[in-house]
Amino acid sequence: MTPLFDTLRTLVGSAHCLTDPSATSPYLTDWRGRYTGTALAVVLPADTAQVAAVVQACAAVGVPIVPQGGNTGLCGGATPLADGKAVVVNLSRLRKIRSVDPANNAITVDAGVTLADVQAAADGAGRLFPLSLASEGSCEVGGVISTNAGGVQVLRYGNTRELVLGLEVVLPDGQIWNGLRALRKDNTGYDLKHLFIGAEGTLGIITAATLKLFAKPRQTVTAWLAVASPAAAVELLSRLRSVAGDRVTAFELISRPSLDLVLQHIPGARDPLSQAHPWYVLVELTDTLISVDLAAVLEAELATAIGDGAVLDGTVAASQAQATALWSLRENISEAQKREGVSIKHDIAVPVSAIPEFLDRAGAALEACYPGLRIVAFGHVGDGNLHYNQSRPRHDENAAFIARTEEVGRVVHDLVHELGGSISAEHGIGQLKRALLPAYKPAVELELMHRIKYALDPRGLMNPGKVLQGRRAAD
Structure with missing residues (x-):
């Protein structure tokens, strides 16, 4: 891989092409510490042109790419696999606030800008960017959009998807699609931005976004x-x-x-x-x-x-x-759960009216199977999104309980499915829930997802091992 490394160093500078294990390790483990992978290199481009050049260089030699933002994801979507075949492309150096347009209630920012900095830039222009997450000081716009994060104000302002007006994306072959349109109405065909929102970097790398702003509450x-x-x-x-x-x-x-x-x-x-x-x-x-x-x-x-x-x-x-x-x-x-220790976590959604039934039935079913377990339940009632997590109060008993994650998850997810819900509300699929999708998504829906993936990334180089399992049988 020396020729590729030489090319990457030329493109982004030696200081921003990391190969030494001591330098790459912070980029190879997810926030929860559940997934740790390996990578050929971690590359930190400075702008969209460099991202495109890096993608072109990797595609030319068939090397997979793992896009990464603030690395605050909770499903292993930004963590490379253990096979060490990929290059991690971290977007944290893309930090420009490109423009703020109060009259159009829009802001355009690079993908590496933190959510807190978007909020601050909007506030400085007398406007509100309403998306609010616990990790807003470190999570970055590209990752937030790639996972369609929700947060605490979905009830009023909607998910990330509802807050995106336009995107700039580097495609798997290195082409740049500039869809940074600050329009509320554009009925000229397929709305391509929605392909990349919530796709977890499997279809391309988001490098910039135009986002909606709102009047500030008084x-x-x-x-x-x-x-x-x-x-x-x-x-x-x-x-x-x-x-x-x-x-x-x-x-x-x-x-x-x-x-x-x-x-x-x-x-x-x-x-x-x-x-x-x-x-x-x-x-x-x-x-x-x-x-x-x-x-x-x-x-x-x-x-x-x-x-x-x-x-x-x-x-x-x-x-x-x-x-x-x-x-x-x-x-x-x-954060408190993280300090307490490992737990079995579920990020689920059900219709708002079904929340009480879910909590009653899931709690009774789990207690019957695992007496004395601790259930930590919290979430966004307004949009039906619950974080529903289990562990043993005694640390010496918890490891054995965590080993039963699959069967515990089946109890929770089967009930969610019965109630017309979703097994992932705002954290995405990543590596964590990839194997679950065939059980809870209609076959035709999965087939459509595979077709889209194959159309945009036929070689499967963009964030492999995330969201979808394998390739379509017809490929």
Whole structure:
């Protein structure tokens, strides 16, 4: 591979073509530490032209490519396989804010710009970029789009897919497709950008994006509430949306075991309420108008819910600092779980109305099979996305339980499928769930995915071993 290495060093500079194991190791393991691969090299191009040149060089000699952003993914989608045949192309040096257009409510940025920096650039222009994730300080635009990440404000603004106006993509043969159109209407044929959103780098490398901006809220109300049950939470969401509509920006369900892990592992975390309850919701209402008193709207509805027994206790943030503290409890659940140890994780979606049934039936089924297990359940009630994770409270018993991941997953995923849900809501497929797709996706749907993959990447060089298994039988 010396000729390829020489070419890559010439293209990006020797300092940005890494082959020494001590230099490449941070790029070869996923955030959870579940997957570790090997690679011929890790290349960090500086711009789209360099990305295209690197892809062309690799394609010329049949070397696979693994696109990578901030490496915060949770399914191993940006981690190379163990065979060591691929080159990792990390986009973190593509950091330009190309343009901000407040009049068109649009921003165009490189793929390596962090989500937090997009938010800051929008804010500086008097606008809001609403996508918000716990990893927003380190996750990058290219990866966020490639996994169609959701976050906590999908209820109001939609998934990443709804926030993308245009893309620039380097295709598997090294061609550059410039689809950076800041249009709300463009009915000139297939909307190609949607092929690459959620494709996890298997069809091409996203190098830039044009994203939607919105008016900044002028008032925000945040509350932490104890609810009688998940059914009560779903009913409360319906009530709030009836009176406040799209002003309900976020509505997060949090189980007591989830909160307990945060209180145990995150310094400075404090329980917002004086007594423990089995379920909580974190509610946020926002508005661009100040003529409507959102706090009064929320408090009036809560008074009714408390009278009905649906809401048991709660606190409304009296300052931005208090709101931030409440959100930190929700946003640190994943980090607290990581510090606690390995767990079996499920990122699933069901219809909002089916959330209570899923939690009741899944919990009963798992407890019957694995008495005494700990279930950490939390997620975005407004869009039906739950993070549903299991482990043993005793660390000395957990390894044996984790070894049963496949059978535990079957209990959860079979019920999700029965309820008309999805086995992956916002984290993608990657390596983690690739083998599960044939059991839960219709054959014709999988065949269409394979056809698209083969049409754009007939040699299978782009992020091999992710999302789809093998090649079409007819290939």
